[in-house]
Amino acid sequence: MAELIGNLLVAQSGGPTAVINASVAGVITEAGKHENIEEIYGGLNGILGILNEELVDINDEKRSTIEGLKYTPGAALGTCRYKIDFKKKPEKAAQDMDRLFEVFAAHNIRYFFYAGGNDSQDTSHKIHEEAVKRGYDIRVIGVPKTIDNDLPFTDSCPGYGSVIKYNSATVMEIGIDAGSMATDSGSCYIIEVMGRSAGWIAAGTVLAKRGDAAKPPHIILLPEVAFDEAAFLAKVQETVAAYKYCVVVVGEGIKDKEGNEVGADKTRLDSFGHPVLAGVSEKLKDLVQERMGFKTRIVLLGYAQRAAGHFASATDARNAFACGEAAVRAAIEGRTGYMVKIVRQVTDDGVITWGTDLQLLSEVANVEHLIPREWINEAAFLPNEKFLEYAQPLIEGEIQVPMEAGLPKYAVLEKVAVEKKLPARA
């Protein structure tokens, strides 16, 4: 095993989750056990902050703060949606890489851990390739993170279990409320959740049904299934006829048969060049009200769903922490250019144990994992038993977040800056 002595840098990227900090806590905790790792630094706001040489010294953080990261939502180190884009902006990308390795060298960074989703794993992969090309000795390991659950190879993505636990509880509660107000005139409730091209988040709310067809959600619209207006309205009608009300969960990115996003505002793009979505629930509401005359109400969970630390999944948080630990162990063992993945093992009597393994970043980057077609019962507008079997274990267990005067008491990093050694970024 090749020995490598130097400093560690951990950073976060992309949209935060309820457990992304648990992975950072895992990295920090494991790093403390290895003498080859000298200093533990955090990079502020992902790659963007690192390019600006904005590093903080984790050794200046209280132990209780690191412990608190296990249940604190948001990205404690700050995050970014910055892409090193060799295809569209090759010159800028080459400059960025030069700068990045200047920062690495200036601070003797030999271990780099980047927690993020598809785009961030791609960034990690590029950094790994650059390091090889440049002959700069560094171990680069991607830590999986995304509520979207669309990273390939891993059983699930840290953040996903928590978002579907919170969303399922929310759908259950809205359903109880809505059901208790149901009248003969019929009503419809549309709950919009995140999920641009993968329907994992929307699908996960099927857990709220607890196996009872009468219980919400009655209809789940997934980006993987082409939106059929007539079939949808017929299903709403059928549901209201049966139960007097209908709860619909819709993933923000559902598309019609032509592949057009039902809620897309094509005039605006995010920094990765994806169209910004908004308004699918408004569109469905107008449709149901105009065509069927049912009173219709919307809930748009937005950032609330991915930040709901007060109702995160203990299983998810444990797996997130384990991914951080595993990333450091792998690097210490000499691995680089890998992403940690979660592995589920089921014993003969159905007991699940969770472990981790590694997958080459080259195989992970930019591959999007959608819900398997055979897990969706299209006619019923619902994921089926196979999906349930997969998703149920991910929401097990509750984290006890400490409370202060009636509200969660989350951890906040001191963020003591590491002294800069380079001139400011050009």
Added chain:
Amino acid sequence: MAELIGNLLVAQSGGPTAVINASVAGVITEAGKHENIEEIYGGLNGILGILNEELVDINDEKRSTIEGLKYTPGAALGTCRYKIDFKKKPEKAAQDMDRLFEVFAAHNIRYFFYAGGNDSQDTSHKIHEEAVKRGYDIRVIGVPKTIDNDLPFTDSCPGYGSVIKYNSATVMEIGIDAGSMATDSGSCYIIEVMGRSAGWIAAGTVLAKRGDAAKPPHIILLPEVAFDEAAFLAKVQETVAAYKYCVVVVGEGIKDKEGNEVGADKTRLDSFGHPVLAGVSEKLKDLVQERMGFKTRIVLLGYAQRAAGHFASATDARNAFACGEAAVRAAIEGRTGYMVKIVRQVTDDGVITWGTDLQLLSEVANVEHLIPREWINEAAFLPNEKFLEYAQPLIEGEIQVPMEAGLPKYAVLEKVAVEKKLPARA
């Protein structure tokens, strides 16, 4: 004290809350202690179900189910938005009253408890007046309930503490998430909460700040304060300049200087004749994006906020239960035509104890309690210290909801029907 022997009927009305069932549990628990109360019935879907003689026998419910009502959201007996409207529909209203007293007489109902908000207290008041006029011996006591917190005389309304606890946690969590993504280009987050004419719910989210000006929410827009577009945009600009992001909480019913609701769709009315509101957050989003160019995201909590039993306030739930108990005790003592109100007592060393008292329904009905003007710091777009002092105690304490396979396990009534004795309603 006049003795009155007979049956009890309890029902729920209007929009549910996280703790409306706790009040029903209080009624049932207290009723069990008094021999003068023979049968305990629940009326399904409020007045509407009672008119249809849809009563259920509470004695057929398990004790554990009644216990479970203390933490179960929604209206366990069902609810309605039905108004006995003597002004607009005098003939129909007279028919309804005749029918109601037929049902009361047929089932020897001598104790009637109605949990609801302003409109429902008005209904209770009318029933009380009718009983006096008809010489039908019944004790009618209103039980307060509304997330809107706009009933007069009571310290607070059961349901309010829970909605602001959940909303504050949500604003805090969204703020942590949003803050960790903040970049120099600036971003804005608009969280729309309930509150048609009273801003209590929006104001309550100020608790998420924990006294720190830098923390969200940075701006709270209340229906009580005329919306000033220029001042709002200036405040957003100032906030983004200071913190790179801005979290705005807006009550759905904010109005401009002319009194027009910013988010009103005047073409639709609910069954009480109020305009249905939708879209104030969309309007603010468009405004901020167009005028300031900040990336803007919306969260629309809708029914999720009032049904969030998984994060209800223990103080609120206890007060809700106590209101139910107090209603029965008052009726047993011979009172009728009253609403129970919550009374707060503060000792010299600042310890708060909660009690109940009674207020004449004639004084309560249709009076709307808004936030006192001196509790709002208009220039700062925030409620002030006086509001904080009022609201903070209402969110104290957490209810431990039993969990099953990762989700709350809420109580469901068996709803065993009481045999009908009357012909169907005309």
